[in-house]
Amino acid sequence: MDPASGVIVAQTAAGTSVVLGLMRCGRIWLCPVCAATIRHKRAEEITTAVVEWVRRGGTAYLVTFTARHGHTDRLADLMDALQGTRKTPDTPRRPGAYQRLITGGTWAGRRASDGHRHTDREGIRDRIGYVGMIRATEVTVGQINGWHPHIHAIVFVGGRTEGERADKHVVDVFEPTETALKEWQDQWRSVWTGALRKVNPDFTPDRKHGVDFKRLETERDANDLAEYIAKTQDGKAPALELARADLKTAAHGNVTPFELLGRIGDLTGGMPEDDAAGQGSLEWNLGRWHEYERATKGRRAIEWTRYLRQILGLEGGDSEEDDLDLLLAADAEGGELRAGVAVTDEGWSAVARRALDLAATEAAEGTDGNTDPAAMGERVRKVLALADVADTVVVLTSAEVAEAYSAMLDSLALRREEAAARRLRELNRRDEAADFVQERAARHIERLAGTDS
Structure with a gap:
């Protein structure tokens, strides 16, 4: 993070070790190390959101979206169909089936000539009290059936809101009628299959498997998720289903991307091939x-409806910078530190080049029961001597570690303030762009109607 301060390898009060001061790549799609931390923090965040919404009296659904696929289908084509294409200098972005779900007059309602909506002009969104959703995309692959990208979403319904954009807030919660819920589910199934059919008829799923709805009935349902976030690998808990794709073992003969990597x-x-986990040749x-690398580049693995966090009283964002903030925050959660070793930036680089970083962190743990700083420092020094950097090591007492740790927390707090300001600027830019587009559209309509602008 900061070449001037280097790296601190510290021992916690629990006898474990933590490395402070390192920047991470933050690649949630590609890096098993960063993905584990990011997805764990995202899963905690999702659980908090669901618990908060159910506690307020709202209703949440876990909705899974899939497409028909075969072994000849390319992952990029399937991802484009589900998520939409990515914008390039030469081509605009094209919405995918997911974006089609929440557009159109049937969903959003229609405005009268005076710009207002009346009860008879309400859309499905109003009748079910749609507040927003959290979307996560997961990918598996097999030799027989090929790529299988699919989307999990937790959808928050049963709320009445007022205000627009950043000022939007919930003023009431209610129980949507069975008629409204059925109308919503039928509409999403129809839109999803229709959108995929339009892109490629071969992607069209049958009605049974294309869209699946599971309701979270009570606050206890939501609270129970927390027990499984970091432990379960079967994907049964909704928050885990969204966030912890790194923990899963794929079904139906498929493998996850990290199983490919393994x-x-x-x-x-x-x-030997017969002894290695997974399937297929090295080639x-x-x-x-x-x-997989090419098809996921530039895409978000987990994304919230804009302003949903603010509505639920949560902070954060979905960008790569926000993922890095989560990694830094996780580093700062190591607990009480009772001893440490400071290594210069150049010294740690030499350690990493020789793949001794894991050995150094293991040496900092109190596995032998000796938690004396000098003893811990000697253990780490022996490891670093293998990289010819033992002279760059400075052993720190608990007080010195605490002081260095506090300085790193101050640096992290500054980074988070800058991140919050960055998110606010981005939201303001998007709002200004939306206002500009709406104004241009209104002028165009006036000109078509033959009125003066």
Whole structure:
């Protein structure tokens, strides 16, 4: 993070170790190390949101969206169909089936000539009290059925809101009628399958498997999620289903991208194919991994409806910068630190180049029961001597670690303030752009009607 301060390898009161001062890549799609931390924090955030909404009296649904796929389909084409295409210098962004769900007059209602909406002009969104949703995209692949990207979403309904954009807030909660809920589910199933059929008829799922709805009945349902966030790997808890794709083992003969990566590591390390986890040859796994890298570039793995966090009283964002903030915050949650070792920036770089960073952190743990700072420092020093950087090590007492730790927290707080300001500027720019588009559209309509602008 800061070359001037270097890195601190510290021992916590629990006897574990933590490395402070390192910047991470933050690649949620590609990095198993960063993905585990980011997804764990995202899962906690999702659980908090669901608990808060159900506590208020609202209703939440876990909705899963899938497309029909075959072994010849390319992942990029399927992702474009589900999520939409990415904007390039030469082509505009094209909405995917997901964006089609929340557009159109049937969903959003229609305005009268005076610009207002009346009861008879309300859309499905109003009748179910749609507040927003959290979307997560997951990808698996198999040799028989090919790529299988799918979307999990937790949808918050049963709320009446007032205000626009950043000023939007919930003024009441209610129980949507069974008629309204059925209308919503039928509409989303119809829109989803229709949008996929329009992109490619081969992607059209059957009505049973295309869109699946599961309701969270009570606040206890939501609270129970927290027990499974970091432990369960079966994907049964809704927040885990959204966020912890890194923990899953794919079903129906498929593998997850990180299982591809694990098999690549085993096979390149000389392990026989029959002994390595996963499936396929090294060539097949490398080909799928490279295709996965290209298809996920520039896409968000987890995304909230804009302003949903503010409505629920939460902070944060979905950008890559926000993911890095989560990693930094996780580093700062190591608990009480009782001893540490400071290593210069150049010294730690030498340690990492020789792949001794794991050994150094393990040496900082109190596994032998000796938590004396000098003893811990000697253990770490022996490891770093292998990289010829033992002279860059400074052993810190608990007080010195606390002082250095406090300075890092101050730096983190400054980064988070800058991130919050950055998000606000981005939201303001988007709002200004939306206002400009609406104004231009209104003028165009006036000209078509033959009135003066």
